[in-house]
Amino acid sequence: MSAAPVRKVVIVGGGTAGWMAAAALTRIMGDLPGFSVTLVESEAIGTVGVGEATIPQIIGFNRMLGIDEMHFMRETRATYKLGIEFVDWLRPGHAYVHPFGSFGLDMLGIEFQHFYLRGRELGETDPIDAYSIAAMAGKAGRFFWPQAENPKSPMSKLSYAFQFDAGRYARFLRTMSEAAGARRIEGKIVDVGQDSETGFVSHVELEGGRTVEGELFIDCSGFRSMLLGQTMDVAFNDWSKWLPCDSAVAIPCELGGRNEPLTRATARPAGWQWRIPLQHRLGNGHVFSSAHIERDAATDVLLANLDGKPLSDPNQLSFTAGHRSRFWEKNVVALGLAAGFLEPLESTSIHLVQSSIARLLALFPDTRFNEVEIARFNMETLREYSDIRDFLVLHYRASERDDSEFWRYCRNLDAPGGLSEKIDMFRSSGRIFRENNELFTEASWLSVLLSQGIHPENYHPAACMLDTDETRTRLRHIRDVIAQTAGQLPTQDDFLREQGGAIAPADLLQA
Structure with missing residues (x-):
């Protein structure tokens, strides 16, 4: 007799990755009796967005969710x-x-x-x-x-x-997910519980003592990699010898310059600058190597090359190119920045979330969490990153x-x-x-x-x-x-x- 299917999914972290996962899981698995998706996030913890551009595979993801394209375009200022x-x-x-x-x-x-x-x-x-x-x-x-x-x-x-606008896309998917039955819990996670025998994550504990139990946990906690990196102690493979850029500064500005359906990547002396035109503003950023330029100088380069008036203060980011040595460990699957980071030069960040979700759905586990499926997931994900x-x-x-x-x-x-x-x-x-x-x-x-x-x-x-x-x-x-x-x-x-x-x-x- 087959093992019982996983029915209780807990997503740690929101943002684009978390809500993409919630939307896909409720859409594909939502009719499974007793199936539930709970997403835990804290408004006090910001999300990281280093790009707002995508590649054509996003069309299939949106269509799978049943999204009307023009509604999506308006809601996300696309x-x-x-x-x-x-x-x-x-x-x-x-x-x-x-x-x-x-x-x-x-x-x-x-x-x-x-x-x-x-x-x-x-x-x-x-x-x-x-x-x-x-x-x-x-x-x-x-x-x-x-x-x-x-x-x-x-x-x-x-x-x-x-x-x-990646933030608007996350909110757009949140509305869809909650309408389809996903539950959002506001709260900051202060501890992660594990089964003493198997090492599987059993629950997360929030400030105030509340606990959220689950069977499958999806780590969308960003660079912190709270579950896969910190709790499961899965090592990080550093690829900075090939991709030396380790920092970015991002800022939106008013519309200006050429209006084309293209993302622009302009090489700079110590990295490159992105320009992403939306309907209401331009997204801009400077990805650079801190070994070759000081952060203040990199910010100056960005500000000197905007096509419009800045709309906020610069947002400073630091990262290391690479990935976790395993993307799925026991009952934890990492998505997005919790799994790894490759600079957004070819707009692959959102795609890596999307493809990992598709891979998880294809290999969706039962409560045995069979190592054969986990190994396949890890192998295919590593191949894609490489x-x-x-x-x-x-x-x-x-x-x-x-x-x-x-x-x-x-x-x-x-x-x-x-x-x-x-x-x-x-x-x-x-x-x-x-x-x-x-x-x-x-x-x-x-x-x-x-x-x-x-x-x-x-x-x-x-x-x-x-x-x-x-x-x-x-x-x-x-x-x-x-x-x-x-x-x-x-x-x-x-x-x-x-x-x-x-x-x-x-x-x-x-x-």
Whole structure:
């Protein structure tokens, strides 16, 4: 006879991670008889938000929850995102977009990049951005939904994500979760109880003596990692030798500058600066290495490069890149910052929460907490963290910058093995292989590898099966169709107004 399913889930900590977990659990598991979700958080303990941008997987998460997109856009002050613009990463004055979606068209049974490389050899000088509808629409400030039903249109190749106010998103999900039966308890946790024989967490104790019991505990306590790190004593694996940035300063400001459905990451002498446009304000931050710049100087760099008037005092953050050696230990699963931290260069923070929730639901335990499922969860989560780490390191290592000690350090990083193999393969032949269904697609790798100056020495022999004129004609046609299509799309502002996702004018005053 099978063991009893877990029915009492306790989430420690709110914020984006906690309420994403509560919303998903009540949605998927809520009809299980006797199932309950209790979230414990304290208003006295702030949440950390180092970015408000997402990647396309958030679309599936929101749809799974049954969220109406336009309602979501209004409530979270969201804008659309078609990719990330990287400024000054290869060298000062250089910029490119890492877009969502694919490039060009595959031809003769091989990937488009081989024909692009052949075209460059023939004198075609347009950057790879010109072959992406997401990049061209993003730079033009335009947006429309993908058109999967029309495979001959460039719009069938488009993907998108959101930029939103993370605090408002957490409150939005809290409302949904509580309506679906989740219970929130206000209180500061002062002690964690464990079973004396198994070491499993049995309850958390709040100020005033109240206890909250559970069977499965989800640690969303941020960098403190109260359950997994402090109580379970699960070690932290430090990745700062590959990702040396260990600090950030963040500040919102008034709207200003270009209004595009793109996140911007601008390289600075000791790190990089993010710019995330929402409907009512801009989110800004400077991620930096404290070994290469003082905190006050880093704050000055940020404040000197805002597009609008600051709306609050700077928020200072410190962190270490890396992860807990296990993400699920006994009956504790960590999400978000409690599990690990990878800087938000590619907007993966919320995705890591989302993917871990999906993995937990797929491996949802019974009261035996079988080690086979736990080991699978830990293996897949570690693989995802490692894959993302490698992609982030690529941005730093593939740079021509030598104008500061920080960039000289980054250029000489000893790349992780998986990254070295990808670089060597691409440099040799223009080929890219996606391993184990990793998060970033071949198109993502192509965008960053090419745009950051890694030039293949060769390409697939089949690309020579088209003669010179035919190759150039096809490439020109693809560029022209993409440019024309992008130019016909509505601006993002017009699209939001027409579809009902724009906030009321009075809300523009609410930061």
